[in-house]
Amino acid sequence: MNTDLRQSLIYASRQFHQLGWMAGTAGNLSAKMPDNSFWITASGKQKGKLVTEDFVRMSLTGEILENPDPNNKPSAETSIHQAIYSLFPEANACYHVHSVEAKLVSNFIDHEQLPLPPIEMLKGLGIWQENPKVYLPVFENYLQVPRISEDIIQRFKQTSPDVPALLIRNHGVTVWADSPEAAENHIELVEYIFRYIVAARQAGLNIQH
Numbered sequence: 598m599n600t601d602l603r604q605s606l607i608y609a610s611r612q613f614h615q616l617g618w619m620a621g622t623a624g625n626l627s628a629k630m631p632d633n634s635f636w637i638t639a640s641g642k643q644k645g646k647l648v649t650e651d652f653v654r655m656s657l658t659g660e661i662l663e664n665p666d667p668n669n670k671p672s673a674e675t676s677i678h679q680a681i682y683s684l685f686p687e688a689n690a691c692y693h694v695h696s697v698e699a700k701l702v703s704n705f706i707d708h709e710q711l712p713l714p715p716i717e718m719l720k721g722l723g724i725w726q727e728n729p730k731v732y733l734p735v736f737e738n739y740l741q742v743p744r745i746s747e748d749i750i751q752r753f754k755q756t757s758p759d760v761p762a763l764l765i766r767n768h769g770v771t772v773w774a775d776s777p778e779a780a781e782n783h784i785e786l787v788e789y790i791f792r793y794i795v796a797a798r799q800a801g802l803n804i805q806h
């Protein structure tokens with residue numbers, strides 16, 4: 598069971614690396630198990646070449662429960678995954694990638710949120726409305742990652758996000774879902790939407806709500 602989850606993360610990471618969304622060591626992926634512990638990528642690993650030993654198993658409160666390589670440290674952004682799992686108990690996977698488009702669109706914001714175009718792809722993120730007005734929350738990027746996590750907790754406790762995703766400004770996107778496969782799907786959908794936003798701007802199309 599545990600190995601299976603790590604295999605899903607290795608597979609997704611290789612795909613994202615090939616697409617340029619996890620260049621070098623960028624990004625981190627995690628998957629939660631029924632006992633509420635989660636496997637997360639160890640910090641600083643090349644995301645195109647992960648192996649089973651490149652993961653650390655953590656508790657939801659941040660303790661290391663299992664570490665196949667004593668040199669491994671959990672991802673520097675583990676506290677963001679913890680925040681997501683504690684806010685959304687139905688989340689079983691949390692994926693974070695760094696595409697060029699995610700960084701670009703994180704600057705096209707209005708009151709700390711990115712308006713998403715009302716395109717069909719939103720259905721894959723759970724939005725089934727005609728001409729929906731959907732926003733993606735954008736958080737400031739701090740060197741101290743727990744500061745970002747704290748902002749996420751505070752904001753989402755007050756306002757639930759429209760879709761299971763968030764942006765960190767000039768940094769990347771994070772999504773969550775009830776399975777690793779669904780999280781992979783969410784990453785592909787949000788990245789498509791980001792490419793669409795960038796292309797629409799280049800074409801001079803106004804897609805603001």
Ligand SMILES: CSC[C@@H](O)[C@@H](O)C(=O)COP(=O)(O)O
Pocket residue numbers: 621622623624625638639640641642671672673674693695
């Ligand atoms: C290319 S370094 C990017 C890191 O600072 C960070 O943002 C990241 O996504 C990967 O950090 P990691 O500690 O390997 O999980």
Ligand SMILES: [Zn+2]
Pocket residue numbers: 623624625674693695768769
């Ligand atoms: Zn990152």
